Amino acid sequence: MTHASDGDGTRVVRAGQPEPVAGQPFLPGPVFAAPFHLGPGERYYARYENPTLVAFEEALSTLEGGPSVVFPSGMAAISAVLLTTLRPGDRVVVPSDGYFGTRVFAHEELARFDIRVEEVSTVDLDEVAGVGGLEGVALLLIESPSNPRLDVCNIEAVTEAAHDSGCLVAVDNTTATPLGLRPLDLGADFSLAADTKALSGHSDLLLGHVASRGPDRATRLRDWRTRSGTVPGPFEVWLAHRSLGTLELRLDRQSANARALANALVSHPAVTGLRYPGLPSDPSHDQFTREMRRPVGLLSFELADAATVQSFLSASRLAVAATSFGGLHTTVDRRAQWGGDRVPEGFVRISCGCEDTADLVADFVAAADSLGSLQ
Numbered sequence: 001m002t003h004a005s006d007g008d009g010t011r012v013v014r015a016g017q018p019e020p021v022a023g024q025p026f027l028p029g030p031v032f033a034a035p036f037h038l039g040p041g042e043r044y045y046a047r048y049e050n051p052t053l054v055a056f057e058e059a060l061s062t063l064e065g066g067p068s069v070v071f072p073s074g075m076a077a078i079s080a081v082l083l084t085t086l087r088p089g090d091r092v093v094v095p096s097d098g099y100f101g102t103r104v105f106a107h108e109e110l111a112r113f114d115i116r117v118e119e120v121s122t123v124d125l126d127e128v129a130g131v132g133g134l135e136g137v138a139l140l141l142i143e144s145p146s147n148p149r150l151d152v153c154n155i156e157a158v159t160e161a162a163h164d165s166g167c168l169v170a171v172d173n174t175t176a177t178p179l180g181l182r183p184l185d186l187g188a189d190f191s192l193a194a195d196t197k198a199l200s201g202h203s204d205l206l207l208g209h210v211a212s213r214g215p216d217r218a219t220r221l222r223d224w225r226t227r228s229g230t231v232p233g234p235f236e237v238w239l240a241h242r243s244l245g246t247l248e249l250r251l252d253r254q255s256a257n258a259r260a261l262a263n264a265l266v267s268h269p270a271v272t273g274l275r276y277p278g279l280p281s282d283p284s285h286d287q288f289t290r291e292m293r294r295p296v297g298l299l300s301f302e303l304a305d306a307a308t309v310q311s312f313l314s315a316s317r318l319a320v321a322a323t324s325f326g327g328l329h330t331t332v333d334r335r336a337q338w339g340g341d342r343v344p345e346g347f348v349r350i351s352c353g354c355e356d357t358a359d360l361v362a363d364f365v366a367a368a369d370s371l372g373s374l375q
């Protein structure tokens, strides 16, 4: 249902949808089944195949540019890549500044299989890869923009150097989504994501996927999913597919809101260290303009301490205190409260929602102004 020349808005509306059939819905509802009636050549059990998953995977494959396999969460997608590519004795590099759940999984679960886990920060990767630092490494996991500090990696250069060293590359594309970044086009072997976030975008489900280059990798991941039983339920998958159609609209508003908040707060006296790769003054701006197809809806900055973040939240009407990101509501997450990120107590990640830009800017600036006397 999509053409190669279609723009992003057209592709997300049409991807994975069936050809029109009179009297049938645009997107058929979720198929709830464990076994199916048996017949020659037909599907027989939902751990192996479910048409709702097949349709959503087709949509993701269109957007990513490679065959995609869905998983019940972002972590299930990440662990599937790690566990299908690594063997005992291997070395794996994960981002020191990416989603902390990935580091926890790697350190706590892979070490038992005698897999050596090493960490490199997103800004150092280019140099490490360039001087042969990935020699002997089996898999490199990149997260770009990194979460929560939003550093952007030079994926194409790092991937080329990694491949020269015989190292596979997987990119966690959660923050950008395939509309913002196409890691497979930049040479990566895997593009994976927590579709829990912006891709589904309504803060109402957990889901993940892995897109890969070449059919063999997708088959291996599908076999892993069937054998391990990490199969998502059809309702979540259908909800995500239903939500996908508005992805471009949501990203446009979310990134417009992030840019407006970044501009309004970057020089505010209560705020320090504001990061938004879309700002020309941001350390990641050049890299962002080189590889990313559109800006993200996230920004981060520091307030004085945890109590100041609480005061900010109390003073704001529109900022919702919540973790996760990419949803319709603007959320503020004080990352130090979770203990996994190496950030100061007053560091916050803002996920911009789809509220009116003027409302959001007025609300955030007023909340920041109210902190003046507390600093």
Ligand SMILES: Cc1ncc(COP(=O)(O)O)c(C=O)c1O
Residues within 6 Å of the ligand: 073, 074, 075, 076, 099, 101, 143, 147, 172, 174, 175, 193, 194, 195, 196, 206, 207, 208, 324
């Ligand atoms: C960048 C990134 N990758 C993966 C995950 C894990 O996703 P899930 O919570 O769906 O398992 C998260 C969750 O916050 C994330 O931020």
